[in-house]
Amino acid sequence: MLTVAPRLVEILVGLAIAYVATLWLTLVIWTFRDIQARSTDIFVQTVATLFVALFNVPGLVLYLILRPHETLAEQYERSLEEETLLQDLKQDMLCPSCQHVIQPDFQMCPRCRMRLKRQCSECDRVIDLDWSTCPYCTTPVTAAVA
Numbered sequence: 001m002l003t004v005a006p007r008l009v010e011i012l013v014g015l016a017i018a019y020v021a022t023l024w025l026t027l028v029i030w031t032f033r034d035i036q037a038r039s040t041d042i043f044v045q046t047v048a049t050l051f052v053a054l055f056n057v058p059g060l061v062l063y064l065i066l067r068p069h070e071t072l073a074e075q076y077e078r079s080l081e082e083e084t085l086l087q088d089l090k091q092d093m094l095c096p097s098c099q100h101v102i103q104p105d106f107q108m109c110p111r112c113r114m115r116l117k118r119q120c121s122e123c124d125r126v127i128d129l130d131w132s133t134c135p136y137c138t139t140p141v142t143a144a145v146a
Helices: 004-038 042-066 072-089
Strands: 117-119 126-128
Touching (some): 004 042
8 A cells, every 4th residue: 555655656746747738738728829810920930829838828828918819810811890880981973874983963974975864954953863852952853854
């Protein structure tokens, strides 16, 4: 019985050392992969990985506090969304016939001469071709005005 106890302690200590070493290596690998997804800067990747390699769990906590909030893929996706929103905001009106850029108050396309809008016979304001009533003076628009 006395000879079994030291052997059992050796096995338990060996398992504990193997567990700690595996945990340490896993944290280092996870940190390296995570920082690669969040930054392209080699210096930042190296420092983050070294923090975890040298300080283990406290280094991981420090890394989690200081790491960039977004991954590079998330940053790219957000920039695409912002660019799309900006394009939607500043999108120019185009002539339905020739796709030439036109102003909102144009009555006719200057390039292809397609009729875009008309003037109200009562108030002389520019209105859309498909409107049946002038929204400014409430005058009914007849087909003859077009």
